[in-house]
Amino acid sequence: MTSPQLTRRALVRAATLGGGALAMQPLFPAWAQTVSEGLPTLSGEDITLRIARDTISIDSRPARAISINGTVPAPLLRLKQGQTFRLTVENMLDEDTSIHWHGLLLPFQMDGVPGVSFPGIKPRSRFTYEFPIEQAGTYWYHSHSGLQEMMGAYGPIVIYPAGPEAAPYDRDHVVMLSDHSFVHPARILRNLKVEPGYYNHQRQTLSGLLAGKDQKLTDRMAWGQMRMDPTDLSDVTGKVLTYLINGHGPETNWTALFKPGERVRLRFINGAAMSVFNVRIPGLEMQVVAADGQDVRPVTVDEFQMSPGETYDVIVTPAEDRAFTIVGETVDRSGMAVATLAPRAGMRAPVPPLRPRPLLTMKDMGMEMEGMDMSGHSMRDGANAPQVKLGPGVEMINPMPMDRTGDPGLGLDNLDHRVLVYRDLVALERNPDVRAAEREIEVHLTGAMDRYMWSMDGKTMSEAHEPIPMRAGERVRVTLINDTMMAHPIHLHGHFFELVTGHGDHSPRKHTVNVLPGGKLSWDVTALPGDWAFHCHLFLHMAMGMMRVVQVRPMDGDAA
Amino acid sequence: MKRLLVLLLTGIATPAFAQAADPHAGHHMPAPAPEAPSDPHAGHDMADMPDAAEPTGTDQSPGSAEAPPVVHDSPAARYWDAKDMAAAAAAEMHPPQPLYSKLTVDLAELRVHDGRDGYAWEAEAWVGDLNRFMLKTKGEGSFGEALDHGEMQALYAKALDPWWNLQAGLRQDIGAGPQRSWATLGVEGRVPYQFEVQAAAFLSDKGQVTGRIEAAYDQRITQKLILQPRVELNLSAQDMPAAHIGDGLTSAELGLRLRYEIRREFAPYIGVHWGWSVGKTADYARAEGKDTRHQSLVAGIRFWF
Numbered sequence: 001m002t003s004p005q006l007t008r009r010a011l012v013r014a015a016t017l018g019g020g021a022l023a024m025q026p027l028f029p030a031w032a033q034t035v036s037e038g039l040p041t042l043s044g045e046d047i048t049l050r051i052a053r054d055t056i057s058i059d060s061r062p063a064r065a066i067s068i069n070g071t072v073p074a075p076l077l078r079l080k081q082g083q084t085f086r087l088t089v090e091n092m093l094d095e096d097t098s099i100h101w102h103g104l105l106l107p108f109q110m111d112g113v114p115g116v117s118f119p120g121i122k123p124r125s126r127f128t129y130e131f132p133i134e135q136a137g138t139y140w141y142h143s144h145s146g147l148q149e150m151m152g153a154y155g156p157i158v159i160y161p162a163g164p165e166a167a168p169y170d171r172d173h174v175v176m177l178s179d180h181s182f183v184h185p186a187r188i189l190r191n192l193k194v195e196p197g198y199y200n201h202q203r204q205t206l207s208g209l210l211a212g213k214d215q216k217l218t219d220r221m222a223w224g225q226m227r228m229d230p231t232d233l234s235d236v237t238g239k240v241l242t243y244l245i246n247g248h249g250p251e252t253n254w255t256a257l258f259k260p261g262e263r264v265r266l267r268f269i270n271g272a273a274m275s276v277f278n279v280r281i282p283g284l285e286m287q288v289v290a291a292d293g294q295d296v297r298p299v300t301v302d303e304f305q306m307s308p309g310e311t312y313d314v315i316v317t318p319a320e321d322r323a324f325t326i327v328g329e330t331v332d333r334s335g336m337a338v339a340t341l342a343p344r345a346g347m348r349a350p351v352p353p354l355r356p357r358p359l360l361t362m363k364d365m366g367m368e369m370e371g372m373d374m375s376g377h378s379m380r381d382g383a384n385a386p387q388v389k390l391g392p393g394v395e396m397i398n399p400m401p402m403d404r405t406g407d408p409g410l411g412l413d414n415l416d417h418r419v420l421v422y423r424d425l426v427a428l429e430r431n432p433d434v435r436a437a438e439r440e441i442e443v444h445l446t447g448a449m450d451r452y453m454w455s456m457d458g459k460t461m462s463e464a465h466e467p468i469p470m471r472a473g474e475r476v477r478v479t480l481i482n483d484t485m486m487a488h489p490i491h492l493h494g495h496f497f498e499l500v501t502g503h504g505d506h507s508p509r510k511h512t513v514n515v516l517p518g519g520k521l522s523w524d525v526t527a528l529p530g531d532w533a534f535h536c537h538l539f540l541h542m543a544m545g546m547m548r549v550v551q552v553r554p555m556d557g558d559a560a
Numbered sequence: 561m562k563r564l565l566v567l568l569l570t571g572i573a574t575p576a577f578a579q580a581a582d583p584h585a586g587h588h589m590p591a592p593a594p595e596a597p598s599d600p601h602a603g604h605d606m607a608d609m610p611d612a613a614e615p616t617g618t619d620q621s622p623g624s625a626e627a628p629p630v631v632h633d634s635p636a637a638r639y640w641d642a643k644d645m646a647a648a649a650a651a652e653m654h655p656p657q658p659l660y661s662k663l664t665v666d667l668a669e670l671r672v673h674d675g676r677d678g679y680a681w682e683a684e685a686w687v688g689d690l691n692r693f694m695l696k697t698k699g700e701g702s703f704g705e706a707l708d709h710g711e712m713q714a715l716y717a718k719a720l721d722p723w724w725n726l727q728a729g730l731r732q733d734i735g736a737g738p739q740r741s742w743a744t745l746g747v748e749g750r751v752p753y754q755f756e757v758q759a760a761a762f763l764s765d766k767g768q769v770t771g772r773i774e775a776a777y778d779q780r781i782t783q784k785l786i787l788q789p790r791v792e793l794n795l796s797a798q799d800m801p802a803a804h805i806g807d808g809l810t811s812a813e814l815g816l817r818l819r820y821e822i823r824r825e826f827a828p829y830i831g832v833h834w835g836w837s838v839g840k841t842a843d844y845a846r847a848e849g850k851d852t853r854h855q856s857l858v859a860g861i862r863f864w865f
Contacts, residue, residue, distance in 0.1 A: 470627075
């Protein structure tokens, strides 16, 4: 089973570095090494997952959860590109369940969305998924039923390539960020429905104004006049969520081990239901080598923002014999997930304090153009989006959507270190399909925070009912326009799409992309046959209806 | 795999120059150093390209092909039990609409003023979402006397836009005055500058018409300490001697309350409340020997669940 390529590489490294510790390392293929100690791991061709109600411990506090094989996150699935995959789910719940393979290319009927790709898994019954593993990279899986994902039914997937690694490393660790609440998610949703600012405890105040903090009075008046709150960064915050890394709270200090001088691949997965994280490791630069499981040309950064559903693989090379803190600070700075990267267990590095909460800006409203006074523009002019149904669930229509793929994400402008932007990402391999899109579809991301309603084109999935049709093999450009004051990570099941960021036939390939407020973002996709879910990966936004089915026809074997 | 076939077909459709330009074909180089990430074509081997200026991949503009028609079929039903699939699809597409509900006691307070201490309340409960059934009640009185005046409303409310609800229903007066029944139509919502506003018209079983406008504003001093000014104006289209109410503007109220949110749902408060009788209504009050102006210190709790 030993990979000749890795063996050769390890030997070369050992020779060039003068042997020592590196030469002592077992020459296992990367996928067989011990990774992410403490994470339960499953591999092979026959896997069984058991979904059940459970009580887990978060920083020594009991929390109700839905676990898979008794853990949150669910076991790490370590797979090999090209293998077949047979996975049986045993549903021990009193409700239907499902597992969706987030980012995997597969026959649509194995995609795991109840009512779209299969009927779901009934209580006390079993279901077997079976499909070949076509790709390599870092992905994850989660329930697509009810509120189960928000209660813990998610886990990481690492697929090791059949060939050599594009970005070699000495060891790898999964770093799965997530959020968990001691309050039932249905209660959280109810609180948001009856009092939308319920979890925002970082609003602008009079004492802040007198202390010279936040907006000046004139700006506060202008935002008040528009009935907008510039502190509305996260619907659900650290007031009710505990932020986890690999299931561990900040006090537990999950530790990823390294030997000084090693190239360590950290596989970051944002498996949170409602949290956008700013990820950094003070004292270490990170080389981003893959986004959403797909190799990219290495980009060196000090920080990146990641939304639910996205994954980033980075390589760090800590030279010193000391601990580093892995920080996942939420976008609203109401809390952080913390873990340690250290040469030995039991070490800790200083944990940086939360940085001050940022504010939304006029740019987030689509109202900032260089040298232009935009104040005359209507914030809710239906003429700017004729396809959007202007109802109680649409509080604004972006008057001047901008390409924000060069922006680092909310609150990360003007930092004195390097922050990843989407335009930094360039695919390592040439894109498999480099045709021009035959047509363009615009999808407006709409909502009304005041009523906690979220939709596409002003309609929830059940209101719209109709899917978005595409032809099998057709190349389509999808342009997402954000008509809300929140960022929305939009995920298309079963596909990779190429971001339109000026990189031609090396466009970065993603399955989930964050659309900033005030922004618009385009990607080209080659449609694959089937019915595919297409939705915002902020869990409650999807639950409220910011979702569609993409219908790709004809099916295999059918006449066109 | 049919997927491979699709990819092959798309490959055939690819212009030859673009295929020839693949700079990474067959490369499995360990981590090339990032050259200049800002250069959109970094790494392209321009020499291989017949026309380097020709855009490729996502740099090309989209065409204007027609969208295919929507098909009403269920491919999943080919793989799974068709009946189960239909039931699951119905559940996914038409999930049960949850009914939300909230009870808010906005005012529940003691009013301290010269000689005659009293009390006041204002509360509402609703169930629904964009369409709501509501109950509202408010009233005030003095200790040791009959309820001065109070009312109950049963309303249907409908969302008009993201900020406004239309409300229609019935009101029943209780307390010392004539116990009239009214039909009511009004709006409730948030205006620019974040004021909460209610405006309602009332038509009594005797054909009388009155109106009421209320507005409130929450000024956060800190995250938990909130100063709330609120005003209420009452109007009447006619003189109603039995109720001791004249026509025109009949009364005005102004309150200033400082509350502390121990939790979002529970906030004790203190404040000041002023009430004035106006115009002919003030004349009725004077004729009865009542004050036309009230000033009270108030203390109470605001809560909701």
